Amino acid sequence: MRGKIIKGVGGFYTVLTEENHRVTGGIKGIFRNQNIVPMVGDNVIVQKEKDGSFVIAQILERKNALLRPAVANVTQMIIVAACTRPKPNLMMLDKLIASYEQIGLKIIMCFNKVDIAKKADVEHLKQIYGKTSYELFFVSAKEAKLGGLKKHLYHETTVLAGSSGAGKSTLLNAIHPAFFLRTGKVSEKIGRGRHTTRHVELLCLDETSYIVDTPGFTNIDLTDMEIEKVDELFVEFRPYLGKCKFTSCAHDSEPECAVKEALQEGKISESRYRNYLVIKDEIDEKLRKNWR
Ligand SMILES: Nc1nc2c(ncn2[C@@H]2O[C@H](COP(=O)(O)OP(=O)(O)O)[C@@H](O)[C@H]2O)c(=O)[nH]1
Ligand SMILES: [Mg+2]
Ligand SMILES: [Zn+2]
Structure with missing residues:
Protein backbone atom coordinates (compact mmCIF):
# COMPACT_ATOMS: atom_id res chain seq x y z
CA MET A 1 0.00 0.00 0.00
CA LEU A 60 9.81 6.94 -2.01
CA GLU A 61 12.12 9.64 -3.26
CA ARG A 62 11.98 12.89 -1.28
CA LYS A 63 11.47 16.15 -3.18
CA ASN A 64 12.97 18.04 -0.27
CA ALA A 65 13.57 17.74 3.45
CA LEU A 66 13.14 20.64 5.81
CA LEU A 67 15.14 20.44 9.02
CA ARG A 68 13.18 22.73 11.29
CA PRO A 69 10.56 21.39 11.54
CA ALA A 70 11.68 18.02 10.18
CA VAL A 71 9.25 17.47 7.32
CA ALA A 72 9.78 15.97 3.88
CA ASN A 73 8.10 16.91 0.62
CA VAL A 74 7.03 20.38 1.68
CA THR A 75 5.50 22.33 -1.20
CA GLN A 76 4.97 25.75 0.38
CA MET A 77 5.58 27.89 3.44
CA ILE A 78 3.14 30.29 4.96
CA ILE A 79 5.00 32.83 7.02
CA VAL A 80 2.72 34.17 9.70
CA ALA A 81 3.34 37.40 11.59
CA ALA A 82 1.07 39.54 13.71
CA CYS A 83 0.44 43.07 12.44
CA THR A 84 0.72 44.04 16.09
CA ARG A 85 0.91 42.39 19.56
CA PRO A 86 3.55 41.23 19.23
CA LYS A 87 4.99 43.89 16.95
CA PRO A 88 6.41 42.02 13.95
CA ASN A 89 10.16 41.55 13.88
CA LEU A 90 10.88 42.31 10.23
CA MET A 91 14.52 41.28 10.54
CA MET A 92 13.45 37.83 11.65
CA LEU A 93 10.80 37.72 8.96
CA ASP A 94 13.31 38.55 6.23
CA LYS A 95 15.70 35.92 7.54
CA LEU A 96 12.94 33.34 7.45
CA ILE A 97 12.03 34.34 3.92
CA ALA A 98 15.67 34.15 2.80
CA SER A 99 16.15 30.73 4.36
CA TYR A 100 13.09 29.31 2.55
CA GLU A 101 14.07 30.99 -0.70
CA GLN A 102 17.36 29.18 -0.40
CA ILE A 103 15.56 25.84 -0.38
CA GLY A 104 13.44 27.06 -3.27
CA LEU A 105 10.10 26.86 -1.49
CA LYS A 106 7.03 28.79 -2.51
CA ILE A 107 6.25 31.45 0.08
CA ILE A 108 2.99 33.07 1.12
CA MET A 109 2.94 35.93 3.64
CA CYS A 110 0.14 36.08 6.14
CA PHE A 111 -0.24 39.07 8.47
CA ASN A 112 -2.63 38.31 11.29
CA LYS A 113 -4.58 40.26 13.95
CA VAL A 114 -5.92 42.95 11.64
CA ASP A 115 -8.81 43.22 14.13
CA ILE A 116 -6.55 44.95 16.66
CA ALA A 117 -4.06 46.57 14.29
CA LYS A 118 -3.89 50.27 13.51
CA LYS A 119 -4.47 51.15 9.89
CA ALA A 120 -0.94 52.58 9.79
CA ASP A 121 0.61 49.27 10.91
CA VAL A 122 -1.20 47.42 8.15
CA GLU A 123 -0.25 50.05 5.56
CA HIS A 124 3.38 49.90 6.64
CA LEU A 125 3.53 46.13 6.08
CA LYS A 126 1.69 46.45 2.75
CA GLN A 127 4.22 49.04 1.63
CA ILE A 128 7.17 46.82 2.42
CA TYR A 129 5.98 43.39 1.36
CA GLY A 130 3.81 44.65 -1.48
CA LYS A 131 7.10 45.23 -3.33
CA THR A 132 7.97 41.54 -3.18
CA SER A 133 6.17 39.13 -5.47
CA TYR A 134 4.72 37.12 -2.60
CA GLU A 135 1.04 36.73 -2.17
CA LEU A 136 0.01 38.74 0.88
CA PHE A 137 -2.90 38.04 3.18
CA PHE A 138 -4.12 40.29 5.94
CA VAL A 139 -6.33 38.23 8.20
CA SER A 140 -7.96 37.95 11.57
CA ALA A 141 -7.65 34.38 12.73
CA LYS A 142 -9.63 35.25 15.82
CA GLU A 143 -12.60 36.43 13.80
CA ALA A 144 -12.07 33.68 11.20
CA LYS A 145 -11.67 36.31 8.48
CA LEU A 146 -9.09 34.66 6.28
CA GLY A 147 -9.47 36.63 3.06
CA GLY A 148 -9.24 33.64 0.69
CA LEU A 149 -6.17 32.08 2.29
CA LYS A 150 -7.84 28.70 2.82
CA LYS A 151 -8.07 27.80 -0.85
CA HIS A 152 -4.28 28.05 -1.12
CA LEU A 153 -3.93 25.10 1.23
CA TYR A 154 -5.46 22.47 -1.02
CA HIS A 155 -3.20 19.99 -2.83
CA GLU A 156 -0.18 21.29 -0.96
CA THR A 157 1.97 20.31 2.00
CA THR A 158 2.20 23.59 3.86
CA VAL A 159 4.38 24.49 6.79
CA LEU A 160 3.32 27.40 8.94
CA ALA A 161 6.29 29.36 10.20
CA GLY A 162 6.66 32.48 12.27
CA SER A 163 7.35 33.55 15.79
CA SER A 164 5.42 32.31 18.76
CA GLY A 165 2.31 34.36 19.47
CA ALA A 166 1.74 35.35 15.84
CA GLY A 167 -1.44 33.29 15.81
CA LYS A 168 -0.47 30.22 13.78
CA SER A 169 -2.47 27.75 15.84
CA THR A 170 -5.46 30.08 15.99
CA LEU A 171 -5.24 30.43 12.23
CA LEU A 172 -5.24 26.68 11.67
CA ASN A 173 -8.20 26.24 13.99
CA ALA A 174 -10.04 28.89 11.98
CA ILE A 175 -9.19 27.03 8.78
CA HIS A 176 -10.33 23.70 10.15
CA PRO A 177 -11.89 23.69 13.64
CA ALA A 178 -11.43 19.92 13.89
CA PHE A 179 -7.66 20.46 14.27
CA PHE A 180 -8.26 21.51 17.91
CA LEU A 181 -4.84 23.06 18.29
CA ARG A 182 -3.83 24.58 21.58
CA THR A 183 -3.43 28.32 21.37
CA GLY A 184 -2.20 31.21 23.44
CA LYS A 185 -0.64 31.21 26.84
CA VAL A 186 -2.04 27.86 27.79
CA SER A 187 -0.07 26.08 25.12
CA GLU A 188 3.08 27.95 26.11
CA LYS A 189 2.77 26.70 29.66
CA ILE A 190 2.08 23.16 28.57
CA GLY A 191 4.91 23.43 26.06
CA ARG A 192 7.39 23.91 28.84
CA GLY A 193 6.08 21.02 30.92
CA ARG A 194 8.24 17.99 31.38
CA HIS A 195 5.92 15.51 29.79
CA THR A 196 5.20 17.39 26.65
CA THR A 197 6.44 16.08 23.38
CA ARG A 198 6.92 18.30 20.43
CA HIS A 199 6.57 15.83 17.65
CA VAL A 200 5.94 17.14 14.21
CA GLU A 201 2.61 16.08 12.88
CA LEU A 202 0.97 16.52 9.52
CA LEU A 203 -2.58 17.79 9.91
CA CYS A 204 -4.85 16.56 7.13
CA LEU A 205 -7.23 19.05 5.60
CA ASP A 206 -8.08 16.32 3.09
CA GLU A 207 -6.26 13.41 1.40
CA THR A 208 -4.09 15.69 -0.70
CA SER A 209 -3.75 18.66 1.65
CA TYR A 210 -1.44 18.64 4.64
CA ILE A 211 -0.41 21.32 7.08
CA VAL A 212 2.26 21.46 9.75
CA ASP A 213 1.94 23.81 12.71
CA THR A 214 5.21 24.85 14.32
CA PRO A 215 5.86 26.22 17.78
CA GLY A 216 7.75 29.22 16.38
CA PHE A 217 11.41 29.99 15.97
CA THR A 218 13.66 32.43 17.70
CA ASN A 219 16.88 32.08 15.78
CA ILE A 220 17.49 31.18 12.18
CA ASP A 221 20.64 29.51 11.06
CA LEU A 222 22.31 31.39 8.23
CA THR A 223 25.57 29.47 8.26
CA ASP A 224 25.02 27.65 5.00
CA MET A 225 24.11 30.82 3.11
CA GLU A 226 26.65 32.08 0.60
CA ILE A 227 27.30 35.73 1.16
CA GLU A 228 27.55 36.47 -2.58
CA LYS A 229 24.18 34.88 -3.18
CA VAL A 230 22.12 36.56 -0.49
CA ASP A 231 20.90 39.09 -3.08
CA GLU A 232 19.21 36.27 -5.01
CA LEU A 233 17.18 35.38 -1.92
CA PHE A 234 15.45 38.78 -2.03
CA VAL A 235 12.89 38.27 -4.80
CA GLU A 236 12.38 41.95 -5.57
CA PHE A 237 16.15 42.40 -6.17
CA ARG A 238 16.20 39.81 -8.93
CA PRO A 239 15.20 42.03 -11.86
CA TYR A 240 18.24 44.22 -11.11
CA LEU A 241 20.88 41.58 -10.48
CA GLY A 242 23.60 41.51 -13.10
CA LYS A 243 22.80 45.10 -14.12
CA CYS A 244 25.22 46.84 -11.77
CA LYS A 245 28.43 48.42 -13.07
CA PHE A 246 30.56 45.85 -11.27
CA THR A 247 29.80 42.20 -11.82
CA SER A 248 30.75 41.44 -8.23
CA CYS A 249 28.66 44.32 -6.87
CA ALA A 250 27.63 43.80 -3.26
CA HIS A 251 24.94 46.51 -3.62
CA ASP A 252 26.42 48.40 -0.71
CA SER A 253 28.65 51.40 -1.46
CA GLU A 254 29.55 50.61 -5.07
CA PRO A 255 28.78 53.23 -7.72
CA GLU A 256 26.15 52.66 -10.42
CA CYS A 257 24.43 49.89 -8.52
CA ALA A 258 21.13 48.83 -10.10
CA VAL A 259 19.78 47.54 -6.79
CA LYS A 260 20.44 50.86 -5.04
CA GLU A 261 18.87 52.72 -7.97
CA ALA A 262 15.76 50.56 -7.58
CA LEU A 263 15.81 51.39 -3.89
CA GLN A 264 15.95 55.11 -4.65
CA GLU A 265 13.07 54.74 -7.10
CA GLY A 266 11.04 53.04 -4.37
CA LYS A 267 10.88 49.68 -6.13
CA ILE A 268 12.70 48.03 -3.25
CA SER A 269 11.79 48.95 0.32
CA GLU A 270 14.27 50.49 2.76
CA SER A 271 13.41 47.89 5.38
CA ARG A 272 14.13 44.90 3.16
CA TYR A 273 17.29 46.49 1.80
CA ARG A 274 18.59 47.21 5.31
CA ASN A 275 17.87 43.66 6.40
CA TYR A 276 19.71 42.38 3.35
CA LEU A 277 22.82 44.23 4.51
CA VAL A 278 22.40 42.96 8.08
CA ILE A 279 22.07 39.35 6.94
CA LYS A 280 25.28 39.70 4.95
CA ASP A 281 27.06 41.26 7.91
CA GLU A 282 26.01 38.41 10.14
CA ILE A 283 27.22 35.79 7.69
CA ASP A 284 30.48 37.69 7.32
CA GLU A 285 30.95 37.79 11.08
CA LYS A 286 30.31 34.07 11.40
CA LEU A 287 32.82 33.30 8.65
CA ARG A 288 35.43 35.39 10.43
CA LYS A 289 34.81 33.66 13.74
CA ASN A 290 35.33 30.31 12.07
CA TRP A 291 38.65 31.47 10.66
CA ARG A 292 40.01 32.59 13.99
N1 LIG B 1 -6.84 39.95 18.44
C1 LIG B 1 -6.42 38.81 17.89
N2 LIG B 1 -5.75 37.91 18.64
C2 LIG B 1 -5.34 36.77 18.05
C3 LIG B 1 -5.57 36.51 16.68
N3 LIG B 1 -5.02 35.32 16.39
C4 LIG B 1 -4.47 34.86 17.52
N4 LIG B 1 -4.66 35.72 18.53
C5 LIG B 1 -4.21 35.57 19.93
O1 LIG B 1 -2.78 35.57 19.95
C6 LIG B 1 -2.29 34.65 20.91
C7 LIG B 1 -1.34 33.65 20.28
O2 LIG B 1 -2.05 32.83 19.38
P1 LIG B 1 -1.53 31.39 18.93
O3 LIG B 1 -2.46 30.89 17.89
O4 LIG B 1 -1.31 30.51 20.11
O5 LIG B 1 -0.12 31.78 18.30
P2 LIG B 1 1.05 30.81 17.81
O6 LIG B 1 2.07 30.82 18.90
O7 LIG B 1 1.59 31.45 16.55
O8 LIG B 1 0.47 29.47 17.54
C8 LIG B 1 -3.54 34.00 21.52
O9 LIG B 1 -3.85 34.64 22.73
C9 LIG B 1 -4.60 34.23 20.49
O10 LIG B 1 -5.89 34.27 21.05
C10 LIG B 1 -6.28 37.49 15.91
O11 LIG B 1 -6.55 37.36 14.71
N5 LIG B 1 -6.66 38.62 16.57
MG1 LIG C 1 0.96 27.61 18.23
ZN1 LIG D 1 24.71 46.45 -7.09
Whole structure:
Protein backbone atom coordinates (compact mmCIF):
# COMPACT_ATOMS: atom_id res chain seq x y z
CA MET A 1 0.00 0.00 0.00
CA ARG A 2 1.09 3.53 -0.67
CA GLY A 3 0.74 6.16 1.97
CA LYS A 4 2.22 9.19 3.69
CA ILE A 5 3.84 9.38 7.10
CA ILE A 6 1.87 11.88 9.16
CA LYS A 7 3.47 11.26 12.54
CA GLY A 8 6.48 9.51 14.02
CA VAL A 9 7.05 8.75 17.69
CA GLY A 10 9.79 6.56 19.10
CA GLY A 11 10.46 4.60 15.92
CA PHE A 12 6.79 4.08 15.16
CA TYR A 13 5.15 5.83 12.29
CA THR A 14 1.55 6.61 11.55
CA VAL A 15 0.84 6.35 7.85
CA LEU A 16 -2.22 7.66 6.11
CA THR A 17 -2.77 5.20 3.28
CA GLU A 18 -4.22 6.02 -0.11
CA GLU A 19 -7.34 4.16 1.00
CA ASN A 20 -7.57 6.77 3.78
CA HIS A 21 -6.76 4.38 6.62
CA ARG A 22 -4.37 5.23 9.41
CA VAL A 23 -1.94 2.43 10.18
CA THR A 24 0.98 2.46 12.58
CA GLY A 25 4.18 0.46 12.34
CA GLY A 26 7.94 0.38 12.49
CA ILE A 27 10.39 0.21 9.64
CA LYS A 28 11.82 -2.87 7.97
CA GLY A 29 15.06 -4.13 9.48
CA ILE A 30 17.14 -3.48 6.36
CA PHE A 31 16.49 0.27 6.66
CA ARG A 32 17.90 0.43 10.13
CA ASN A 33 21.16 -1.03 8.91
CA GLN A 34 21.31 1.55 6.13
CA ASN A 35 20.78 4.39 8.59
CA ILE A 36 17.70 5.55 6.77
CA VAL A 37 15.40 7.48 9.03
CA PRO A 38 11.88 8.05 7.79
CA MET A 39 10.51 11.58 8.10
CA VAL A 40 7.06 12.96 8.55
CA GLY A 41 5.89 13.83 5.05
CA ASP A 42 7.61 10.87 3.43
CA ASN A 43 5.65 8.97 0.85
CA VAL A 44 6.07 5.30 1.65
CA ILE A 45 5.06 1.77 0.80
CA VAL A 46 3.54 -0.06 3.74
CA GLN A 47 3.32 -3.83 4.02
CA LYS A 48 1.07 -5.92 6.17
CA GLU A 49 3.01 -8.68 7.91
CA LYS A 50 1.75 -12.20 8.57
CA ASP A 51 1.01 -11.33 12.19
CA GLY A 52 -1.20 -8.44 11.07
CA SER A 53 1.24 -5.67 11.97
CA PHE A 54 2.39 -3.02 9.49
CA VAL A 55 5.90 -2.12 8.42
CA ILE A 56 7.27 0.58 6.21
CA ALA A 57 8.96 -1.34 3.41
CA GLN A 58 10.07 1.53 1.17
CA ILE A 59 10.53 5.26 1.31
CA LEU A 60 9.81 6.94 -2.01
CA GLU A 61 12.12 9.64 -3.26
CA ARG A 62 11.98 12.89 -1.28
CA LYS A 63 11.47 16.15 -3.18
CA ASN A 64 12.97 18.04 -0.27
CA ALA A 65 13.57 17.74 3.45
CA LEU A 66 13.14 20.64 5.81
CA LEU A 67 15.14 20.44 9.02
CA ARG A 68 13.18 22.73 11.29
CA PRO A 69 10.56 21.39 11.54
CA ALA A 70 11.68 18.02 10.18
CA VAL A 71 9.25 17.47 7.32
CA ALA A 72 9.78 15.97 3.88
CA ASN A 73 8.10 16.91 0.62
CA VAL A 74 7.03 20.38 1.68
CA THR A 75 5.50 22.33 -1.20
CA GLN A 76 4.97 25.75 0.38
CA MET A 77 5.58 27.89 3.44
CA ILE A 78 3.14 30.29 4.96
CA ILE A 79 5.00 32.83 7.02
CA VAL A 80 2.72 34.17 9.70
CA ALA A 81 3.34 37.40 11.59
CA ALA A 82 1.07 39.54 13.71
CA CYS A 83 0.44 43.07 12.44
CA THR A 84 0.72 44.04 16.09
CA ARG A 85 0.91 42.39 19.56
CA PRO A 86 3.55 41.23 19.23
CA LYS A 87 4.99 43.89 16.95
CA PRO A 88 6.41 42.02 13.95
CA ASN A 89 10.16 41.55 13.88
CA LEU A 90 10.88 42.31 10.23
CA MET A 91 14.52 41.28 10.54
CA MET A 92 13.45 37.83 11.65
CA LEU A 93 10.80 37.72 8.96
CA ASP A 94 13.31 38.55 6.23
CA LYS A 95 15.70 35.92 7.54
CA LEU A 96 12.94 33.34 7.45
CA ILE A 97 12.03 34.34 3.92
CA ALA A 98 15.67 34.15 2.80
CA SER A 99 16.15 30.73 4.36
CA TYR A 100 13.09 29.31 2.55
CA GLU A 101 14.07 30.99 -0.70
CA GLN A 102 17.36 29.18 -0.40
CA ILE A 103 15.56 25.84 -0.38
CA GLY A 104 13.44 27.06 -3.27
CA LEU A 105 10.10 26.86 -1.49
CA LYS A 106 7.03 28.79 -2.51
CA ILE A 107 6.25 31.45 0.08
CA ILE A 108 2.99 33.07 1.12
CA MET A 109 2.94 35.93 3.64
CA CYS A 110 0.14 36.08 6.14
CA PHE A 111 -0.24 39.07 8.47
CA ASN A 112 -2.63 38.31 11.29
CA LYS A 113 -4.58 40.26 13.95
CA VAL A 114 -5.92 42.95 11.64
CA ASP A 115 -8.81 43.22 14.13
CA ILE A 116 -6.55 44.95 16.66
CA ALA A 117 -4.06 46.57 14.29
CA LYS A 118 -3.89 50.27 13.51
CA LYS A 119 -4.47 51.15 9.89
CA ALA A 120 -0.94 52.58 9.79
CA ASP A 121 0.61 49.27 10.91
CA VAL A 122 -1.20 47.42 8.15
CA GLU A 123 -0.25 50.05 5.56
CA HIS A 124 3.38 49.90 6.64
CA LEU A 125 3.53 46.13 6.08
CA LYS A 126 1.69 46.45 2.75
CA GLN A 127 4.22 49.04 1.63
CA ILE A 128 7.17 46.82 2.42
CA TYR A 129 5.98 43.39 1.36
CA GLY A 130 3.81 44.65 -1.48
CA LYS A 131 7.10 45.23 -3.33
CA THR A 132 7.97 41.54 -3.18
CA SER A 133 6.17 39.13 -5.47
CA TYR A 134 4.72 37.12 -2.60
CA GLU A 135 1.04 36.73 -2.17
CA LEU A 136 0.01 38.74 0.88
CA PHE A 137 -2.90 38.04 3.18
CA PHE A 138 -4.12 40.29 5.94
CA VAL A 139 -6.33 38.23 8.20
CA SER A 140 -7.96 37.95 11.57
CA ALA A 141 -7.65 34.38 12.73
CA LYS A 142 -9.63 35.25 15.82
CA GLU A 143 -12.60 36.43 13.80
CA ALA A 144 -12.07 33.68 11.20
CA LYS A 145 -11.67 36.31 8.48
CA LEU A 146 -9.09 34.66 6.28
CA GLY A 147 -9.47 36.63 3.06
CA GLY A 148 -9.24 33.64 0.69
CA LEU A 149 -6.17 32.08 2.29
CA LYS A 150 -7.84 28.70 2.82
CA LYS A 151 -8.07 27.80 -0.85
CA HIS A 152 -4.28 28.05 -1.12
CA LEU A 153 -3.93 25.10 1.23
CA TYR A 154 -5.46 22.47 -1.02
CA HIS A 155 -3.20 19.99 -2.83
CA GLU A 156 -0.18 21.29 -0.96
CA THR A 157 1.97 20.31 2.00
CA THR A 158 2.20 23.59 3.86
CA VAL A 159 4.38 24.49 6.79
CA LEU A 160 3.32 27.40 8.94
CA ALA A 161 6.29 29.36 10.20
CA GLY A 162 6.66 32.48 12.27
CA SER A 163 7.35 33.55 15.79
CA SER A 164 5.42 32.31 18.76
CA GLY A 165 2.31 34.36 19.47
CA ALA A 166 1.74 35.35 15.84
CA GLY A 167 -1.44 33.29 15.81
CA LYS A 168 -0.47 30.22 13.78
CA SER A 169 -2.47 27.75 15.84
CA THR A 170 -5.46 30.08 15.99
CA LEU A 171 -5.24 30.43 12.23
CA LEU A 172 -5.24 26.68 11.67
CA ASN A 173 -8.20 26.24 13.99
CA ALA A 174 -10.04 28.89 11.98
CA ILE A 175 -9.19 27.03 8.78
CA HIS A 176 -10.33 23.70 10.15
CA PRO A 177 -11.89 23.69 13.64
CA ALA A 178 -11.43 19.92 13.89
CA PHE A 179 -7.66 20.46 14.27
CA PHE A 180 -8.26 21.51 17.91
CA LEU A 181 -4.84 23.06 18.29
CA ARG A 182 -3.83 24.58 21.58
CA THR A 183 -3.43 28.32 21.37
CA GLY A 184 -2.20 31.21 23.44
CA LYS A 185 -0.64 31.21 26.84
CA VAL A 186 -2.04 27.86 27.79
CA SER A 187 -0.07 26.08 25.12
CA GLU A 188 3.08 27.95 26.11
CA LYS A 189 2.77 26.70 29.66
CA ILE A 190 2.08 23.16 28.57
CA GLY A 191 4.91 23.43 26.06
CA ARG A 192 7.39 23.91 28.84
CA GLY A 193 6.08 21.02 30.92
CA ARG A 194 8.24 17.99 31.38
CA HIS A 195 5.92 15.51 29.79
CA THR A 196 5.20 17.39 26.65
CA THR A 197 6.44 16.08 23.38
CA ARG A 198 6.92 18.30 20.43
CA HIS A 199 6.57 15.83 17.65
CA VAL A 200 5.94 17.14 14.21
CA GLU A 201 2.61 16.08 12.88
CA LEU A 202 0.97 16.52 9.52
CA LEU A 203 -2.58 17.79 9.91
CA CYS A 204 -4.85 16.56 7.13
CA LEU A 205 -7.23 19.05 5.60
CA ASP A 206 -8.08 16.32 3.09
CA GLU A 207 -6.26 13.41 1.40
CA THR A 208 -4.09 15.69 -0.70
CA SER A 209 -3.75 18.66 1.65
CA TYR A 210 -1.44 18.64 4.64
CA ILE A 211 -0.41 21.32 7.08
CA VAL A 212 2.26 21.46 9.75
CA ASP A 213 1.94 23.81 12.71
CA THR A 214 5.21 24.85 14.32
CA PRO A 215 5.86 26.22 17.78
CA GLY A 216 7.75 29.22 16.38
CA PHE A 217 11.41 29.99 15.97
CA THR A 218 13.66 32.43 17.70
CA ASN A 219 16.88 32.08 15.78
CA ILE A 220 17.49 31.18 12.18
CA ASP A 221 20.64 29.51 11.06
CA LEU A 222 22.31 31.39 8.23
CA THR A 223 25.57 29.47 8.26
CA ASP A 224 25.02 27.65 5.00
CA MET A 225 24.11 30.82 3.11
CA GLU A 226 26.65 32.08 0.60
CA ILE A 227 27.30 35.73 1.16
CA GLU A 228 27.55 36.47 -2.58
CA LYS A 229 24.18 34.88 -3.18
CA VAL A 230 22.12 36.56 -0.49
CA ASP A 231 20.90 39.09 -3.08
CA GLU A 232 19.21 36.27 -5.01
CA LEU A 233 17.18 35.38 -1.92
CA PHE A 234 15.45 38.78 -2.03
CA VAL A 235 12.89 38.27 -4.80
CA GLU A 236 12.38 41.95 -5.57
CA PHE A 237 16.15 42.40 -6.17
CA ARG A 238 16.20 39.81 -8.93
CA PRO A 239 15.20 42.03 -11.86
CA TYR A 240 18.24 44.22 -11.11
CA LEU A 241 20.88 41.58 -10.48
CA GLY A 242 23.60 41.51 -13.10
CA LYS A 243 22.80 45.10 -14.12
CA CYS A 244 25.22 46.84 -11.77
CA LYS A 245 28.43 48.42 -13.07
CA PHE A 246 30.56 45.85 -11.27
CA THR A 247 29.80 42.20 -11.82
CA SER A 248 30.75 41.44 -8.23
CA CYS A 249 28.66 44.32 -6.87
CA ALA A 250 27.63 43.80 -3.26
CA HIS A 251 24.94 46.51 -3.62
CA ASP A 252 26.42 48.40 -0.71
CA SER A 253 28.65 51.40 -1.46
CA GLU A 254 29.55 50.61 -5.07
CA PRO A 255 28.78 53.23 -7.72
CA GLU A 256 26.15 52.66 -10.42
CA CYS A 257 24.43 49.89 -8.52
CA ALA A 258 21.13 48.83 -10.10
CA VAL A 259 19.78 47.54 -6.79
CA LYS A 260 20.44 50.86 -5.04
CA GLU A 261 18.87 52.72 -7.97
CA ALA A 262 15.76 50.56 -7.58
CA LEU A 263 15.81 51.39 -3.89
CA GLN A 264 15.95 55.11 -4.65
CA GLU A 265 13.07 54.74 -7.10
CA GLY A 266 11.04 53.04 -4.37
CA LYS A 267 10.88 49.68 -6.13
CA ILE A 268 12.70 48.03 -3.25
CA SER A 269 11.79 48.95 0.32
CA GLU A 270 14.27 50.49 2.76
CA SER A 271 13.41 47.89 5.38
CA ARG A 272 14.13 44.90 3.16
CA TYR A 273 17.29 46.49 1.80
CA ARG A 274 18.59 47.21 5.31
CA ASN A 275 17.87 43.66 6.40
CA TYR A 276 19.71 42.38 3.35
CA LEU A 277 22.82 44.23 4.51
CA VAL A 278 22.40 42.96 8.08
CA ILE A 279 22.07 39.35 6.94
CA LYS A 280 25.28 39.70 4.95
CA ASP A 281 27.06 41.26 7.91
CA GLU A 282 26.01 38.41 10.14
CA ILE A 283 27.22 35.79 7.69
CA ASP A 284 30.48 37.69 7.32
CA GLU A 285 30.95 37.79 11.08
CA LYS A 286 30.31 34.07 11.40
CA LEU A 287 32.82 33.30 8.65
CA ARG A 288 35.43 35.39 10.43
CA LYS A 289 34.81 33.66 13.74
CA ASN A 290 35.33 30.31 12.07
CA TRP A 291 38.65 31.47 10.66
CA ARG A 292 40.01 32.59 13.99
N1 LIG B 1 -6.84 39.95 18.44
C1 LIG B 1 -6.42 38.81 17.89
N2 LIG B 1 -5.75 37.91 18.64
C2 LIG B 1 -5.34 36.77 18.05
C3 LIG B 1 -5.57 36.51 16.68
N3 LIG B 1 -5.02 35.32 16.39
C4 LIG B 1 -4.47 34.86 17.52
N4 LIG B 1 -4.66 35.72 18.53
C5 LIG B 1 -4.21 35.57 19.93
O1 LIG B 1 -2.78 35.57 19.95
C6 LIG B 1 -2.29 34.65 20.91
C7 LIG B 1 -1.34 33.65 20.28
O2 LIG B 1 -2.05 32.83 19.38
P1 LIG B 1 -1.53 31.39 18.93
O3 LIG B 1 -2.46 30.89 17.89
O4 LIG B 1 -1.31 30.51 20.11
O5 LIG B 1 -0.12 31.78 18.30
P2 LIG B 1 1.05 30.81 17.81
O6 LIG B 1 2.07 30.82 18.90
O7 LIG B 1 1.59 31.45 16.55
O8 LIG B 1 0.47 29.47 17.54
C8 LIG B 1 -3.54 34.00 21.52
O9 LIG B 1 -3.85 34.64 22.73
C9 LIG B 1 -4.60 34.23 20.49
O10 LIG B 1 -5.89 34.27 21.05
C10 LIG B 1 -6.28 37.49 15.91
O11 LIG B 1 -6.55 37.36 14.71
N5 LIG B 1 -6.66 38.62 16.57
MG1 LIG C 1 0.96 27.61 18.23
ZN1 LIG D 1 24.71 46.45 -7.09
